[in-house]
Amino acid sequence: MRNLVHKLRLFEVSLLFFCCFPLVIDLKIKALIAILFGLLQVFLIFFQPYKSKSKGVLLPFIMVLPFLYLLVTLLYSSNVDQGIKSYERYSIILIIPWVFYANRSYFNGATLKKVFAFFAVVISILVVYAVSTMIFAGTFHEMLNSKAGYYIVRTKFESVTGLHPTYFSIYAGIAIVGLVHFVINTTKRKYHFPVFVLLSILTVGLLVASSKMLIFSTVLSVIFVVRKYLKQRKYLIISGFSILIIAVLLISLKPTRQRLTEFYSAITTKSVDHNNPDGMRKIIYSSSVDAVINNFWVGSGLGDEQNELNKIYSIKGYDFAVEKEYNTHNQYLHFTLVGGIIGLFLFVLLLLTHLVIAKISNNDLYKAVLIIFTLSFCTENILNRQDGIFVFAFFTALLPYASWKSIEGQVFVNGKFLKQKLTGVQRFAGEIINQFDKNKIQHKIIRPNQKNAIWLILWEQVLLPFYLLVCGRPVLVNLCNIAPVVYPANIVIIHDLAFLENKNWYSKPFQLWYNYAIPRVALKALRIGSVSNFTKNELLGHFDIPSYKVKVLYNGIPTFKSSLDIDEPIVKGNYALSVGSINKRKNQETLIRAFLENKDLPVKLVLAGSIDEKLFGDSDLTEKINTAENIEFIESPGDSELINLYKNADLTFYIPFYEGFGLPVLESFYFKKPTVVSNIEVFNELYSDFAVFADPNDVTDIADKCRETFNNRHSIIETMNDQEGSITNRFSYKKTALELYKLIKPLTF
Structure with missing residues (x-):
């Protein structure tokens, strides 16, 4: 039977059959068309070609919610019989979203x-x-x-x-x-x-x-x-x-x-011409607004709306309007009059939901049809007649589920990182997207439109999951630690668990938020990427996560540098470069003390990064940096400045107390700069082949390693050249992007 259904293309036939309703004048025959269409759709549910990956009943629920609420208003309507008679019109608008949802695998x-x-x-x-x-x-x-x-x-x-x-x-x-x-x-x-x-x-x-x-x-x-x-x-x-x-x-x-x-x-003209429809609309709209104000919160109830309007017409002396029983001639006013502010909210939510799906699926036809409906609602109660309900119910259910089909198989990416300051985490995200582009991996970045920190959290935790839930619940790739907590289809890259290591490294709001969000995201995620085995073990140790869910996905050798040329050195003389956000965890304070207490070091220290004291807590690092004679600070360098600083440095330092990966170490390797790193577990895992290790708590050891590395820099560079092939193969953004795609693909196709 399934093969016969598909051979006869019964789903397409049923849609075309329904499209014939404008040719039918008799309302009973139109009702028969609707019934036959509904029965055929129910029949087709049992013979679908495959199980759709698109899920989630939020969309069909939102599509019927305004009309279900109208049913609730009958509870306080004084004209229930009229309300029930009016409500009979909405039967098809309650059915089509659900049968189309059930048959969504047929759409293309x-x-x-x-x-x-x-x-x-x-x-x-x-x-x-x-x-x-x-x-x-x-x-x-x-x-x-x-x-x-x-x-x-x-x-x-x-x-x-x-x-x-x-x-x-x-x-x-x-x-x-x-x-x-x-x-x-x-x-x-x-x-x-x-x-x-x-x-x-x-x-x-x-x-x-x-x-x-x-x-x-x-x-x-x-x-x-x-x-x-x-x-x-x-x-x-x-x-x-x-x-x-x-x-x-x-x-x-x-x-x-x-x-x-x-x-x-x-x-x-101020006067009202009864023979001029546009003149009549002036009194209709002014009277409708008055009726809405009188029933603002919960509305009049379905069945009473015309009585409420007629009262206003009578008070204003518009007896001819009472006689003709003019309705609101505006769908938005109608929903507000019947259901109050709640009714209007649910109706507008329905239209905005359609707009979201049209935008995310990039469906211009969908958007164009929405323009026609939303503007026509301004001048008519389109859904007060069967002809309007038929066309609205059909096309506003057809277009979103067809759009779901176009979305299926796409990789969706949380684009919050595009509005954040550029740190190693955001650079990782940018590199992965770059590799998606180069390797023709279809993806869609959903991005916020503002940079405000509070807004970004609200966008990510409320709006983003709503967008995705009404678009069929596609898999969302989150490249920067955090994902929508309530969303059930996340793949998330967790770079470190530093917030659990030491609560003093971060501000209290940041600490509270990460302590709430990260455990929930990690436990609910479909898959987790960690940037090192160290971070993977941390995740498995802190949270009850099965090992198969966590995949190690290394950072790669940076690619942003290859297209930029070197200019005149920004910093003159010999110097050691330390790149990274200036904060307690990154341990620049100990590094600064090493240079302040050892003025005879062969190089000066150049710090390049951003100081976010609001995020990382109060710090007097800025004052210490500004008053030191052998220390320079370059705040938030761009790519070209960073290239210049790396290429002209004699060596680099990266000595954090705790790290998930340590991207600046790979950046140093790219430029063949000898690197002094913290003697911590993750760096021993990743960089033991070429890095020089120092105790991050020992000022003397840091100073000694500075002298040693400077004096032996040429032999260290030779070692780095020998290791280039294996290091480049091990740390590759292309390799990481393809491995990430392997995680995503079984969950999306």
């Missing part, structure tokens, strides 16, 4: 193209039928000879199609942007002419329907879709020319010209 890019193309053909057929009927009925001739030509055309159009012009315009707008997106993304010229014909037909239909907001939103969506396919100047010229043509058409055609005239009259 080709399915989306077929659906939009078929929908465009369906709407074009409807336009041809409606316009030809109106021509033969003499509607357009009657329009030209009547002052109410606009109303004659719209009324006839609605009677022929069975659709309110606003709803038809939504259909036409979606069809147009779908065709435009298709034609600019296809290389097959054979499709250009039929697409042009369909676009022409749909444009005629859009102009005949004469819905101002939908014409505007469609034009805006089309401009948005084509923006990145044209050079800026060409794009601006074409966009401006298109807008000019549309403006001329709007002014030239009688129905649209009449609509524009009425709109201008409505906004420039």
Whole structure:
């Protein structure tokens, strides 16, 4: 049966079948289409081609949540019967997100193209039928000879199609942007002419329907879709020319010209013309706002919203509005009136969730359709009729799950490091991304838009996991120790556990945060990368983590230097260079004391790094550095400065009390500079072949090793040259990136 289902392409057939609903006028037949579609989707659940890697029910839950909340409002509605009758319309919007979620493995890019193309053909057929009927009925001739030509055309159009012009315009707008997106993304010229014909037909239909907001939103969506396919100047010229043509058409055609005239009259006069729809909207919106204020927190309840509006109309003397029972004509106001601020929040959350998925999946068609919906909601209660609910439920469920398919298999990277100060941890992240690019490993960096430290934590711990959970819960690669604590699909690189070694090395807020976050991240992570065996053993010792979850992924020989040339030396004379963040753990204080107490050393000390006293606690290191005669400090050097400093140094120091890897040691090796390092476990693991070891607590030993290394620097350099092949092979960012990808791949494909 499974093979037969796939051979007949029943999933695609069911989608195309549903796209035929605009051709049906009878509401009972439309309801039958919805029921048959739902039953077929349930049937298809049992014959899926494979088990989808995309997971998480947060998206379908958010998609139905605003409408479930409307059901809750019936508890305090005084007109429950009317509320239940209204709620029956939402049944399909509660079903489609779940059946599409269950059938998400069926979706692919080709399915989306077929659906939009078929929908465009369906709407074009409807336009041809409606316009030809109106021509033969003499509607357009009657329009030209009547002052109410606009109303004659719209009324006839609605009677022929069975659709309110606003709803038809939504259909036409979606069809147009779908065709435009298709034609600019296809290389097959054979499709250009039929697409042009369909676009022409749909444009005629859009102009005949004469819905101002939908014409505007469609034009805006089309401009948005084509923006990145044209050079800026060409794009601006074409966009401006298109807008000019549309403006001329709007002014030239009688129905649209009449609509524009009425709109201008409505906004420039204080009186209300009952025959001017735009004038009526002024009293509708002002009355709706008053009704919302009266029911701000929890709303009126579903079924009572029209009674609340009618009360305001009566108070203001708008008896004709009471008689016509004008609704809010704004979907946002409707949700606020019915469900209060909570109802509005849930509805806006739904729209923002769609925007997040469209942005992360880089789906311009999705974004364009959202533009049409969000703008049309400003002028109509689109979801108060079955025609609006059908199209909204269908396309806002179709597009996100198709986007999930495009996301499947991608490597997602936590991009917080791009907004942080550059230290060894951030440099590791940058090098891995560089290797992903070079080795054509598909990845997507999700990055915050601000640098504020508090904001970065909120972004990483709240917004980032939300983004990912509504995008199918893809695997997230976190390259800099921390990951979203609540997110269940993390791969995290942990560089060290220094915060557990000595609480005095860090500020109290930092210590509290890392003590809370790191254990939880480590325990929940799918896989952990550690930058040394030392760090791996620390992880296994401190946390109850199975050994198979932790993979050693070394730092590599830095690559950022190869493309930059050396300039005039920044520092004159002989000097020893120490690179790294200036803080207690890095132990620059002992190094400074060694140089202060041994003025006869053959070199002066140059410290290069950043001092973050706010993060690492109060320190008087700055004062000691500034007052020393044989010590220079270069704060936060860029790549070119760092290259200059390394190339002109006689030797380097890196003597921290505790370290997870010690990237500056590899940087020194790259430049073939003799290196004095701390005699600690991790450095004995990594650098015993070429480094000189010193006691990080012994000022005398540090000074002695400085003299010894300076005097023997040439023989040490020869040893480093002999070791270059093995060291370069052992410490390679390419090797590390590929090993990391091996961890990721089984979890994403």
